[in-house]
Amino acid sequence: MEPINIAEYEELAAERLAPVAWDYYRSGSDDERTLHANRDAFERIKLRPRVLVDVSRIALGTTVLGIDLPTPLLIAPTAYHGLAHPEGECETARGASAAGSLMVASTMSNRSLEEVADAATCPLWFQLYVYRDRQVTEDLVRRAETAGYRALVLTVDTARLGRRERDIRNGFGLPPHLHMGNFEGAAREQPGQEPGLSGLAVYANALLDSSLTWEALDWLRSITALPIVVKGILTAEDARLAVEHGARGIIVSNHGGRQLESGMATIEALPEVVAAAHGGAEIYLDGGIRRGTDALKALSLGARAVLLGRPILWGLAVAGQQGVAHVLALLNAELEMAMALVGSPSVAALGPELVRLPV
Ligand SMILES: Cc1cc2nc3c(=O)[nH]c(=O)nc-3n(C[C@H](O)[C@H](O)[C@H](O)COP(=O)(O)O)c2cc1C
Secondary structure: OOOOOHHHHHHHHHHHOOHHHHHHHHOOOOOOHHHHHHHHHHHHOEEOOOOOOOOOOOEOOEEEOOEEEOOOEEEOOOOOHHHOOOOHHHHHHHHHHHHOOOEEEOOOOOOOHHHHHHHOOOOEEEEEOOEOOHHHHHHHHHHHHHHOOOOEEEEOOOOOOOOOHHHHHHOOOOOOOOOOOOOOHHHHOOOOOEOOEOHHHHHHHHHEOOOOOOHHHHHHHHHOOOOEEEEEEOOHHHHHHHHHOOOOEEEEOOHHHOOOOOOOOHHHHHHHHHHHHOOOOEEEEEOOOOOHHHHHHHHHOOOOEEEEOHHHHHHHHHHHHHHHHHHHHHHHHHHHHHHHHHOOOEHHHOOHHHEEOOO
16 A cells, blocks of 8 residues: 555665665664654644634745745755665656655765766755865766756765664675765775674765865865855854855754764754854755654744655655655645645745744
């Protein structure tokens, strides 16, 4: 039977995926407190509905960095879609295109950014990690520009890879038939499979630059005209710095609870980031969105759009592009229902008065 919500997709994905891939996708770091906090915080927020508002037509459309979209639900960058589907990220891009969404493609993909661009008809952003060898990063930027990506998403919460204990136990690495799609030659070196060691952590800690500071954002701006979105901000202080350093967008994110343990839930961090950015950058949020009402809470508290990580992987694993498109359709329908029942006929009409924060 076709799943009717994200939880059912998750259950089916757990049955379909190889156990090591399932562990990699679902895990958070350490005791997974941050992972659970994202969900718990959404559950603690209640809605304050208004009635007798004309909701006979609901408009889900929004814009992100000037791009018109029929939905505020976007696809977060996640690595290694080849573990879920033989067509990998190309299949995800087809599903995103069918649903009219926007996809953020990860640096750590199994298909190349050019292949993803060829498969997609939807707008694309490219997620960037800064490698110790800046030339590797600059090459990715040039290729993303040429392939038609519309923005760069700089991930800033990964000075080191979080300790994901299932991956350590499983010796997680890419199986031999999968590759780092964006790299050739030496940089194609890939996370190996070794028992008792996360190959991904070894790879990331060796190649990614943990000495990164705000200078990296200035550097990136100096080499490209593409707008830059900073992903992984949780505080007012960093939101102000991001705006000062020219970020056009901020994704309030804790990497789906996979990095810092005992960090804040993203929905808890959102209000201070929105206030501090003061309109100087667009604000988006990811982490724990599993229902339309979760999206509605984030949009009401000032996010312009929200991004989905794992739900997209569940859709991809269960039914390829149709699964991705169906996951987005389900959440869009839930969001539309929630907007009707809180009395908000458009995304622009959503505001903090619809939300009661826990005391
Ligand atoms: C399996 C997996 C791989 C991820 N890979 C990346 C990545 O390559 N780059 C990145 O910036 N974020 C990555 N993330 C974080 C997501 O972009 C996003 O912040 C997170 O998944 C949102 O939370 P959710 O899964 O609860 O929706 C990854 C997350 C998961 C679950």
